[in-house]
Amino acid sequence: MSALARTRSVALAVAWRSIHNAFSNKAILLPSLLFPLFFFIAFAGGLSGIRNAPDFDYRSGYTTFQFAFICIQASAFGGVFTGFAIAADFEFGFARRLLLAAPNRAGIVIGYMLSAMVRAVFVLTVVFCAGLVSGMRVDGSLGHLLGLLALALAVSATATLWAAGIAMRLRTMQAGPVMQMPVFIALFLAPVFVPLHLVAGWVHDVARYNPFTALLEAARGFMAGEPTKIGLSAACLAALFALTVLWARGGLRSAERAG
Amino acid sequence: MTALVHSAWPAQVGLLSGRAIKRILRNPAQMIFPIAFPLVLLAVNAAGLDAATRLPGFPTASYLDFALAVPFMQGALFAALNGGQDLARDIEGGFLDRLAMTPIGGAALLAGQLGGALFMGLVSAILYLVVGIAFGAGIASGAGGALVLVLLALAISFAFACFGTFVALRAGTGEAVQGFFPLFFVLLFLSSAFFPRDLIEQEWFRIIATYNPVSYMVEGIRSLVISGWDGQALAQAFAIAAIATVGFLALSARALRTRLVRT
Amino acid sequence: MSEERGIDVQGLVREFKGGVRAVDGIDLHVDAGEIYGFLGPNGAGKSTTVKVLTTLLPPSAGQATVAGHDVAREGAKVRAAIGVALQDVALDPMLTGREHMRLQGGLQGIPRAERGKRGDELLERVGLTDAADRKSKTYSGGMKRRLDLALALLHNPRILFLDEPTTGLDVQSRTALWEEVERLARQEGTTVFLTTQYLEEADVLADRVGIIDRGTIVAEGTPAQLKAQVAKPTVELVPRDSGQCAAAGAALEPFGELISARQAGSIAVRLDSGADQLAAIVRALDQADIAFANLALHEPTLDDVFLAKTGRSLEGAADGPGDGEVPPAPGRSRGEPAVTTS
Structure with a gap:
């Protein structure tokens, strides 16, 4: 087998196990599903009045506005939850089995990443259906929706690599908050509830330079059928992805050194 | 129980509360995140939802003032969670059995346990008040109102802690206590904590928020911050806290009897 | 006098939900100042018996008096007379050894002036003086057990219950605990009710042994008597x-x-x-x-006794001595000298 084929077989094996675990264990699947659903309900339901504020210029409705945020949030958190699973694998020793069995260990990380992406598709489908049931407007075409999906999957992969880098360095489930908190803060320092120009104070200054702002605006553009910030989002994602690849590779080396 | 036990009641409560507080203070790292997180959320929301203050009918010009009530609720919640988990650990580790072997009354046991949660509630309430004022929140009801605010936050902490104690005694595991935490989180988010009830557009959400008792606790605290002395809002908040306290305390007492079927 | 320090159990039953009889009609008697070893495999009903006798669980049927008081009706009086070290060491990880003693002293109603002195004495006796101001979470397994024992002794109990006191301890810690138990019984006249799954422990430490299996006592007597009965x-x-x-x-x-x-x-x-x-x-x-x-x-060993009475070998028997070649046991040895002549 070529090196590439070997990596692929390792990745597929790890992905299969991880997906299998996630879908056969309620305790793993439910949080990653309920979190986004709950935020969707709480934000779209409770805060929709804010769309009447002067200068709120998103035209496809507040549910749609929040759905775009939930897509990004669910994908990012799905990656972080996958990081929890990696940490658990290290804590319970299963990861050592993987490290021993896999000739190409990069395949392990890729496998986890694939599983996170599959889970993201599942969660997004459920949330999308929930949105449609509640009367969410979808002004984007199928092509726009696919664009949104691609964006979400890239976020999922990047977040998984970020969390994996920590999980493989700390190798304990107690590392959970270390993976989650930065993602959480980065997400909420973006225009979550209103368009950027309505965000006040210091958060506005931070949000202007927060890559998640571009991602949110692109996602909202796709849903509204008015694509925007695509080049900037792609560039941000490419840069983040490259950084997290290096970060995860360092983590893998650290795990290998620890045996 | 003997007369001797009753005479020692305050001393026993003091000892057990002291232990609960010591336990909290000796693990400060565990407190930092839960106490700081509501402040982060407050800071982010104050900026992110500031536009809401420009809505016609929004009760205040500063979203920080409007949302300041939320950290108090979260602080109370955390105090209850922490207390419940400590009690569950006592049950799991057998420490409760050790206490049961001493001539201590069930009421003293509960009171000592709740003392720790009350302390946590007090510390976080004062902190949130100070931080809120430092960042420009005004307390419309003045210094006296600030005092009542802390009292109300304590009453709410106590009510939640009674619930946490009940779950811990009933289930006997920290996981079960932890498992109930999201429920309160959901109740908080499905209340009027982030948006005034009369400005909530979605009818189903407004109905949930109207029937959600957490809304009235939040509104009681909020009234002191944004509108001064509002007798009705305060009465409702204190009444709900009192009813929850009595109910969960009764349930806790029963659960304690079941758990400690000592003869 | 003997009643004040003794244990008397007749037809004791403890049934759990679903009809499981963890203790199924046991009779036993422990004399004042005696070390009674309650030997049996995991799940035999040892801990349940201890919980009933220490008033943590009410009996479903039968009678038990501890220190002359009925466990079902006079719980508070029983508790005042006994000290208990349960199987899971019940310590607060965030409190120091000395703070544990002070808390326990307060709850037991020991006058404030005496609390510190009595606590320090006991810490000294169990060898924890140096560790007295460290949080209990930093203690080793043996130290935790010793602190647990000291807490159980704080109010000068006439009867001491020890539920598997040495499970999981290394040899040295076990030896130290045996010595302390022995001293309590011999010098202070404390009655000791001790459960164990270790043959050696029952053999070396107990004046009399009750063997429990599946909720009933299958044999009772001095170790020598028991062994003589079967082999x-x-x-x-x-x-x-x-x-x-x-x-x-x-x-x-x-x-x-x-x-x-x-x-x-x-x-x-x-x-x-x-x-x-x-x-x-x-x-x-x-x-x-x-x-x-x-x-x-x-x-013959107590395992032979257990085997003869139940048809099974006692779990964990591997820890006991294999034969008459008893290693020099701490405290005292009950086995006849392993004569090897040439």
């Missing part, structure tokens, strides 16, 4: 000249039944009476002019 000691002889095996067999036959020996070139006999025949055996061999390389006496 007799055997003597195994290795003649210096292997040609003398037959002659040696003939010389030993009057003392008991010849049985198959464990190793080739040796002779084994199960003695009709006790180990006191050993001298006669040596004389008989001498008369028959048989020189021997080794002569060993194998005492």
